[in-house]
Every structure is written in C-alpha cells, then in structure tokens.
Amino acid sequence: MFNKALLATAVMLAMSATAQAKTFKVGMGDPMDSDQGALAQRFEELVEDLSDGEMQVELFPGGQLGSETGMIQDTRIGKLDFALIGVGNLTPYAPRLGALTMPYALRSHADAVKATTGPLADEWNQIAEKQAGVHIVSWLYSNFRYLTNSKRPVTSLEDLEGMKIRVPQNKIMLATYQAWGASPISMSWPEVFTGLQQGVIDGQDNPDIVNYTMKFQEVQKYLTEVHYQYSLQPIVMGVRTYNKLSDEEREIIDRAGLEAQLYALQFQLTEASQARAAMEAEGVQSAQLTDEDKWISIAKEEVWPQFYEEIGGKESFDELQKALGH
Numbered sequence: 008m009f010n011k012a013l014l015a016t017a018v019m020l021a022m023s024a025t026a027q028a029k030t031f032k033v034g035m036g037d038p039m040d041s042d043q044g045a046l047a048q049r050f051e052e053l054v055e056d057l058s059d060g061e062m063q064v065e066l067f068p069g070g071q072l073g074s075e076t077g078m079i080q081d082t083r084i085g086k087l088d089f090a091l092i093g094v095g096n097l098t099p100y101a102p103r104l105g106a107l108t109m110p111y112a113l114r115s116h117a118d119a120v121k122a123t124t125g126p127l128a129d130e131w132n133q134i135a136e137k138q139a140g141v142h143i144v145s146w147l148y149s150n151f152r153y154l155t156n157s158k159r160p161v162t163s164l165e166d167l168e169g170m171k172i173r174v175p176q177n178k179i180m181l182a183t184y185q186a187w188g189a190s191p192i193s194m195s196w197p198e199v200f201t202g203l204q205q206g207v208i209d210g211q212d213n214p215d216i217v218n219y220t221m222k223f224q225e226v227q228k229y230l231t232e233v234h235y236q237y238s239l240q241p242i243v244m245g246v247r248t249y250n251k252l253s254d255e256e257r258e259i260i261d262r263a264g265l266e267a268q269l270y271a272l273q274f275q276l277t278e279a280s281q282a283r284a285a286m287e288a289e290g291v292q293s294a295q296l297t298d299e300d301k302w303i304s305i306a307k308e309e310v311w312p313q314f315y316e317e318i319g320g321k322e323s324f325d326e327l328q329k330a331l332g333h
Contacts (some may be wrong), residue, residue, distance in 0.1 A: 015028035020044050021283075024081070025179070027061070028060060028061050028063045029061065029062050029063065029256075030063045030064075030065060031054070031062065031063070031064050031065070031088040031089060032065050032067060032087060032088050032089065032091070032265045033047055033051070033064060033065065033066050033067065033071070033088065033089040033091060033242070034048070034071070034072035034073070034078040034087055034090050034091070035047055035066070035067070035068050035069075035070075035078075035090070035091035036068075036070045036074070036075050036078075036079075036091075036092070036196045036197070037068060037069070037091075037217060037220060037221065038044070038068050038220050038221070039068045039069075040070050040220050041068075041216060041217060041220040041221075041277055042147060042214075042217070042220075042271060042274060042278070043067055043091050043147060043240065044066075044266070045270070045271055045274045045278075046091065046145065046147045046222075046240075046242070046270070046271040046274075047066050047068070047242075048066065049089055049266075049267040049270045049271065050064065050144075050145060050242065050263055050264065050267040051066060051173070052227070053180060053258060053262070053263035053266050053267055054260065054263045057257075057259045057262060057263055058140070058259050062256065062259060062260075065318045070196065070197045071139055072087060074195045074196060074197060075090070075092040075093060075096040075195075075196055076099075076176060076195070078090035078092060079092055079096065079097060079100060079141070079243070082141055082243055082244060082245040082248070083100070083140045083141060083244050083245050083247075083281070084245065084247070085247045085248050086333070087245075088244060088245075088248060089144065089242055089243065089244050090242070090243055091147065091204065091240060091241075091242045092240060092241065092243065093175055093196075093238065093239075093240050094107055094108060094239045094240065095108050095174075095175040095177035095179075096175070096176055096182060096239060097135070097139060097173050097241070097243070098142070098177055098178075098179070099177075100138060100139035100140070101134055101135050101138035101139035101140075101141075101174060102135060102138065102317045102318060103134045103138060103203075103317075103318050103319045104131060104135065104138075104139075105155055105177075105178075105179050105314060105317060105318040105320075106318040106319065106323070106324055106327055107122065107131070107308075108179050108180060108181070108238055109176055109179060109310070109311060109314065109318070109324065110183045110235040110236060110241075110302075110303075110306035110307075110311075111202065111234070111236075111303050111306050111307070111331040112235075112236075112324075112327065112328070113236070113237040113239075113331070114115070114234065114331075114333070115237075116148065116150075116156055116237075116272075116274075116276070118237065118331045119148050119237045119239060120272065121238060121330070122239075122327070122331065123146040123148075123268075123330060124163050127327075127330065128143075128146075131143060135241075135243065136246050136297055137158055139162060139243075140245060140246050141243040141244065141245055141246060142243065142245070142246055142249040142265075143241045143242070143243055144241070144243065144244055144245050144261065144264035145241065145263075145264030145265065145267050145268045145271075146239055146240070146241050146242075146243040146268050147239070147240040147241070147242070147268070147271050148237075148239065148271060148272045148275050149214040149216065149217060149237075149238035149239070149240055149275065150161065150214035150215065150216070150237065150238060150269075150275055150279050151214060151232070151233070151234050151235075151238065152212040152213050152233070152235070152236045152237075152238050153212060153214065153215065153218070153230055153231065153232050153233060154167075154172070154210060154211075154212045154213060154230070154231045154233045155210050155211060155212065155213075155218060155223055155227040155229065155231075155291075156170060156172075156209050156210030156229050156231075157167075157203065157206075157209055157210065157227050157228055157229070157230075158170060158209050158210070158228060158230065158242050160229050160231070160292060161229065161231040161294065161296075162220070162231065162294050162295065162296060163296065163297055163298045163301075164187060164188060164221065164298060164301055164305075166303065166306070167187055167188055168188045168189070169188070169189070169190055170189045170190065170209045170210060171189075171190045171191075171192055171207075171208045171209045171210070172184050172189045172190070172191050172192070172208065172209065172210050172211060172212070173191075173192055173193075173194045173199055173203075173208045173210070173211040174188055174191045174192070174194075174211075174212075175193065175196070176191075176193050176316070177313055179310065180236070182215055182310050182313055182314070183235065183306060183310050185274060186305050186306065186309045186310050187302060189304060192207075192208055192331050194208065199211055199227065200221060200223070200230070203223065203226040203227060204226045210225070210227065210229075210305075211227075212233065212236075213238065214238050214275075214279065214282075215279045215282040215286070216275070216278055216281045216282045217238075218230070218282070218286065219282035219283075219286050220282070221284055224285075224286040224289045224291050227287075227291065228291060228292060229291070229292050229294065230283075230286065230291050230292070230293045230294070231293075231294045231295070231296060232293070232294070232296065233293055233296060233302065234297070234299065235302065235303075235306060238324060242264060242267075244260070274315055276317075311324070318321045
C-alpha cells in the first residue's frame with residue numbers, strides 16, 4: 008500500500024514537471040538524417056540538458072511546418088519558435104545578409120567559420136534583428152553548393168548555357184546564374200525533387216549531404232564542384248519570442264546554439280565525403296570546372312556591382328573581404 012502511494016506520488020510529480028516545462032518547436036526543410044537534422048538534434052539535447060528538462064524541444068523535419076519562407080514569417084510573428092533555414096531565404100527580409108550569399112564571398116570552411124563567429128557574428132545578428140525581426144541562435148555549415156543536373160556534364164561555362172537551374176528566393180543567386188548564361192528559376196524547396204523528376208528544372212545546387220539525403224541522385228546524373236557559394240543555414244527565433252524569455256532561458260538557448268554549431272561543423276567535415284561516395288555509387292558522375300577563373304571574373308565584374316547598395320555598400324563588402332583575408 009505504502010509503495011503504491013509512493014509510486015502514485017512519483018508519477019504525479021513527473022506529470023507536473025512535464026506540464027510545467029516550456030516546449031519549443033523547431034521547423035526545418037530537410038529530413039532528420041541530414042546535416043540540418045544533426046544540428047537540430049544536438050540543439051534539442053543541449054537545451055534540455057542545460058535547462059534540466061524545464062525547456063523541451065520538438066523537431067519538425069521535412070517541411071512539415073511549411074516552406075522556409077513560411078517558417079521565417081511564422082517565427083517573425085511568434086507563431087513558430089525556431090526555424091532552421093538557408094540564409095538565402097532570409098535575405099528578402101534582411102538584405103544586408105546578402106553579403107554572405109555574394110558569389111565567391113566565402114572561399115573556404117575557414118572563411119565560413121570566421122564570418123559567423125566573433126565580431127562578424129554579432130554584426131549579422133544585429134542586422135537580422137533589426138531588418139528581419141529574428142535572432143540568430145546558431146549557424147549550420149553545409150559546405151559549398153555543388154551544381155547537379157540531369158542533362159550533361161558541366162566542366163565549363165559553355166556547358167551551363169540555357170540550363171534551367173533551381174535557386175532559392177534570392178536575387179543575388181538569380182543574377183549570378185543569369186550572368187553565367189543559365190536560366191535560373193526560383194522554386195520553393197519542397198517542390199524541388201518533383202520539379203527535377205518532371206523536368207520542370209534541369210538542375211539545382213546544394214552541398215553533398217543535402218543532395219544525398221534529399222535523394223537527388225535518383226533524378227540527377229551529373230555533379231560539378233562549383234565553389235561560388237558556401238551554404239550557411241541559421242537557426243532563427245523571432246525577436247518577439249526571444250525577448251519574452253527570461254535571462255536564464257536566453258542564455259541557455261544561445262549557449263546551446265553555439266555548442267550545436269561547433270558540433271555541426273565537425274559533422275560536416277566527416278560526413279560530406281561519405282555522402283558524395285554514396286551518390287557516386289548510385290551512378291552520379293562528378294566533375295571539376297576547367298575554367299572557374301571565368302566564373303569568378305564574371306561574378307565579380309557583373310554581379311557584385313549590382314548588389315553593393317542593397318547589402319550595405321561596396322565599402323562594407325570590401326571590409327568583409329578584408330576581414331577574411333581576401
């Protein structure tokens with residue numbers, strides 16, 4: 008009898024603790040076995056551990072909560088707690104973040120890390136809060152966006168001519184592919200696989216892990232290493248929601264975000280080569296550019312000048328390049 012009473016009390020206490028815990032939803036476009044999933048799961052573990060279970064995190068992968076654009080909107084108004092999205096989809100709300108999507112602005116893993124840590128990270132966060140109404144919690148390093156297509160091997164600019172390439176809702180990326188002679192099409196992320204399958208688009212670009220976990224090898228035969236854009240994907244929380252949290256809760260979220268960010272970088276460095284190998288095993292043919300210097304020259308001469316004013320001015324962009332040692 009006494010043991011039953013103790014058990015009942017323990018169950019009630021556990022239920023009470025669960026009921027009192029705050030639950031936060033995280034929306035993302037990629038599946039759970041992707042690099043987005045790796046970052047999100049580590050973030051979930053850290054938040055729950057650091058808060059001793061008083062803060063719970065629920066993950067919604069695979070676009071369950073809508074498109075990335077829709078999830079950004081929902082975080083801005085407080086309808087969704089967190090969204091893990093490509094930085095390119097955030098630029099319509101925070102144009103100055105477009106500096107990070109300028110072709111060949113980031114040229115290595117080291118550039119990507121330096122651009123999203125320390126003083127530069129603080130600067131991007133201030134811009135995101137002011138222009139987009141979101142607080143950047145963490146950054147996912149997804150590597151370079153490599154070009155895939157179903158038509159032919161691409162080893163030079165001439166091979167890209169007229170090819171229909173999907174890009175996010177990002178004017179800089181649209182302008183870049185136009186300058187290279189392709190026919191870029193802006194398309195929502197959940198529509199891309201079907202678009203490739205049905206021939207609405209010929210190709211797209213994304214890092215190896217994304218390409219593999221999205222199963223693009225089933226509808227794409229060729230892959231080319233183009234190093235024009237390092238894919239950065241932040242976890243964002245609406246400023247409205249963030250400001251309503253206690254100081255302790257904000258500290259937990261920011262610490263969890265930073266630690267998850269470091270974990271995700273290591274994940275990327277170890278898993279990307281395995282994803283490429285798996286795609287090649289399924290028949291994808293990989294290639295290198297023979298004339299990437301031409302791609303770089305066109306980007307600098309024709310694309311960069313179009314967007315200086317929008318991203319904060321040429322001087323500001325030059326300062327970023329200088330800070331990265333370019």
